[in-house]
Amino acid sequence: MLIIEDSITEKREVRVAETEQAQASQQVQHTNGLEVVETREWLDSLDYVLSKGGAERAGRLLQQLALHARRAGGVNLPFTATTPYQNTISSSQQPPFPGSQEMERRIKSLVRWNALAMVVRANKIQEGIGGHISTFASAATLYEVAFNHFFQAATESGDRDIVYFQGHAAPGIYARAYLEGRIPKQKLQNFRRELNPGGGLSSYPHPWLMPDFWEFPTVSMGLGPIQAIYHARFIRYLENRGLKTSTGGRVWAFLGDGEMDEPESLGSITLASRERLDNLIFVVNCNLQRLDGPVRGNGKIIQELEAIFRGAGWNVIKCIWGGDWDSLIQNDRDGLLVRRMGEITDGQYQKYFVESGAYFRQNFFGTDPRLLKMVEHLSDEQLARMRLGGHDPIKVHAAYKAAVEHAGAPTIILAKTIKGYGLGEAGEGKNITHQQKKLNEDELQVFRSRFGIPIPDDELHEAPFYRPADDSAEIKYMQERRKQLGGHMPVRKNRATPLKSVPESHFEEFYKGTEGREASTTMVFVRMLSKLLRDPEIGKLIVPIIPDEARTFGMEALFRQVGIYSSVGQLYEPVDMDTLLYYKEAKNGQILEEGITEAGSMCSFISAGTAYSNHGINTIPFFIYYSMFGFQRIGDLIWAAADMRCRGFLVGGTAGRTTLAGEGLQHQDGHSHVLALPVPNLMTYDPAFAYEIAIIIQDGIKRMYVDGESIFYYLTVTNEPLPMPEMPSQSGIREGILKGLYRYRNSEKNDAKLHAQIFGSGTIMYEVLKAQEILEKNYGVAADVWSVTSYNELYRDANDCVRWNMLHPKETPKVPYVTQALQGAPGPFIAASDYMKVLPESIAQWVPGKLLSLGTDGFGRSENRASLRDFFEVDAKHIVLATLTALAREKQVEPDVLEKSIRDLGINPEKLNPAIS
Ligand SMILES: Cc1ncc(C[n+]2csc(CCOP(=O)(O)OP(=O)(O)O)c2C)c(N)n1
Ligand SMILES: [Mg+2]
Secondary structure (H helix, E strand, O other): OHHHHHHHHOOOOOOHHHHHHHHHHHHHHHOOOHHHHHHHHHHHHHHHHHHHHHHHHHHHHHHHHHHHHHHHHOOOOOOOOOOOOOOOOOOOOOOOOOOOHHHHHHHHHHHHHHHHHHHHHHHHHOOOOOOOOHHHHHHHHHHHHHHHHOOOOOOOOOOOOEEEOOHHHHHHHHHHHHHOOOOOHHHHHOEOOOOOOOOOEOOOOOOOOOOOOOOOOOOOOOHHHHHHHHHHHHHHHHHHOOOOOOOOOOEEEEEEOHHHHOHHHHHOHHHHHHOOOOOEEEEEEEOOEOOOOEOOOOOOHHHHHHHHHHHOOOEEEEEOEOHHHHHHHHOOOOOHHHHHHHHOOHHHHHHHHHOOHHHHHHHHHOOOHHHHHHOOOOOHHHHHOOOEHHHOHHHHHHHHHHHHHOOOOOEEEEEEOOOOOOOHHHOOOOOOHHHOOOOOHHHHHHHHHHOOOOOOHHHHHHOOOOOOOOOOHHHHHHHHHHHHOOOOOOOOOOOOOOOOOOOOHHHHHHHOOOOOOEEOHHHHHHHHHHHHHHOOOOHHHEEEEEOOOOOOOOOHHHHHHHOEEOOOOOOOOOOOOOOOOOOOEEOOOOEEEOOOOHHHHHHHHHHHHOHHHHOOOOOEEEEEEEHHHOHHHHHHHHHHHHHOOOOOEEEEEOOOOOOOOOOOOOOOOOOHHHHHOOOOOEEEEOOOOHHHHHHHHHHHHHHHHHOOOOOEEEEEOOOOOEEOOOOOOOOOHHHHHHHOEEEEEOOOOOOOOEEEEEEEOOOHHHHHHHHHHHHHHHHOEEEEEEEEOOHHHHHHHHHHHHHHHHHOOOOOOOOOHHHHHHOOOOOOEEEEOOOOOHHHHOOHHHOOOOEEEEOOOOOOOOOOHHHHHHHOOOOHHHHHHHHHHHHHHOOOOOHHHHHHHHHHHOOOOOOOOOOOO
């Protein structure tokens, strides 16, 4: 075996199959003649050490041998990232199975049947409604062993396991819940028909739609694995900070092998090993197929993933061969079989899944008479039924047990299975299996008989659900197992008690403004955050999250104030130790300084923002990042956060296309508010002043953590230092800020004939105020200025009214807030923002007059703010021109005046159009 291992692991690349083939032929040459005898002697000696001293002793000896060989003879064993194509846990190491295999097989068959029936029925009733059969069919054993023996819904310490179910396996999870009596048959019948009377079941895990059941939306592939990693780390963060006292729960993520190609799946795996997250277990269902065909037809996905994860420091457990292979492997003294296993590509393995035993014998074993001899006692039928590791409960149990017992590193289990297992001709192992949703009667019959479901032939055409009575042995067994493990899963609920109130006093300072001193809204935000962090009640619940931009946002004071979280504390003397604001890492540090990963930071945000549900802890995340790298980069994670009813504040820093000077096209964000609009439960704000931010954050904490609303926030803050004004004293201002618009400053020109209303947001508000002055002084226009804190909120409210009015034609129509607020305001309306024109335009139809919008459509430029605002036509002079233009459209201003104003304002009418240049 030793020689075989050395030979097989001599790989310099991850192109596993090719390399193994080459090495295998080398091996054959070397094992000729004298070498055979010599090798045999060494192997016998090693066997002796193994039997006397055990695996650990043998391992040490091999290491010593390797060291000796290098020193004495310059033998350099090449780096090896993979082990042979074998189970990591040998049959002699595997523990006894703790349950009734026969009973569990029967239960699993029932789950299989109902999962299949759910999809087949749904498509019979509604052609084309879709659903997946083959994913769960291949993963059934992986789930059932976990449900019966591992998934802890509650541990003795009060903790629980967190499980990320593979999205496409949802029918299997529903089927089990049906057998457990948790989902009525009617809902099963309405799988993928959520709007049918009585309600149905979501296609995939969606907490928004099934808030008592699903916890994690995993169906956008790649989001499950990265979230699982950060969740496992967040649990450690909670423990190390003393917020979570119960321990011992694990995070399980069930993943597809095709899914592992998503960059998010692999991108953060070193965090898990670096943080020694032995509370994390990945289970990859290696059915060798994805949607269109094989994952690695010409390679071996298991070997490739092994190399990647071993290289990253994970504990890798391969579960490839089922018990049927045990005796063959044990008798494979010369390693011929394992070598052959290593030679075959996944595409070819897939071929064996669909071919006869005779083909398997001839093609796989037939290359060597010695191999053929190994299986001569097996019939073709038996050969065809040789089970794979992922379908063998004993092997799967052994892998899970080893995973939960492993200390010091996360574990990945690579379980080999067949896609569409049990479907036979209907799709088992075939390339089309992922799309298979319909089975004809014959195919249903085969499946029914294979899994022994007591449904008579004449009822099969309906694909009826089947649930034995509550007191049947099967149902009693499965319920008892779940009872032992603390209850059913998945169950989603709110596990936290709401906060009592939001501390008002921290916000008051911001109502007063800065008395002429300049401050950016980012500085205001950071000051507010630092005050909240000091609060005796909620301070400890705040989770500041930053992807390596703390200095950009002027947050370094927080390093010292609350520390940067590190699971090991600070093992070095920081280079800036002698300064006040040194880089302080601490085990109980509060800041999650994530490094340059917006995706990872977002996962921390989600973990913290859903801890009220997952862990009963009201952590309040504030994730501040370059606004440009938010929605357009990690929009799908934000969508998932929304689905999960995540709470907290996303803060887009350095926001605005013309406010971030110098940085240019890739950094200047003039559209994140547009990209935020689709997220239904996201409150978005583009505040201009300190007091606006104070009111928004205060109200946000109240709505999310006191009132328990399933909303979260996006607010943009900017880095332009400006004097922050005092909050005007008129009534209704708080409501206006939160609803999205309020009158900020009336024109003082009482005798004016010309009137206009100008909307400003963010830092462009200051350009609007300058324009107000110019209009008054130079053009005799009295313009009132409105602060629009949220076009999105105004848009939503107005749409809601329109819809209601349409459905209630006889009742007094509702008037949108924006229309009410602006009613009677004289003159045309002009909007200027640092975002695309479409944002103000979205409310145009509800503005009681004509609206002319200025915005920043187009690619940014490296420039200073003044030039950028000139270029994008959102500075004071363009606002003046727009106002005059709007008045001219209403025939209140002569065209000549317009032309003159263009000259006087110094605007070049032939300048490039920023939207397309
Ligand atoms: C981000 C994303 N891209 C594409 C899809 C569509 N899709 C659904 S399942 C699937 C194949 C999944 O293959 P694999 O991960 O191997 O899972 P299996 O069903 O084989 O267990 C694809 C491409 C998706 N759900 N998410
Ligand atoms: Mg797959």
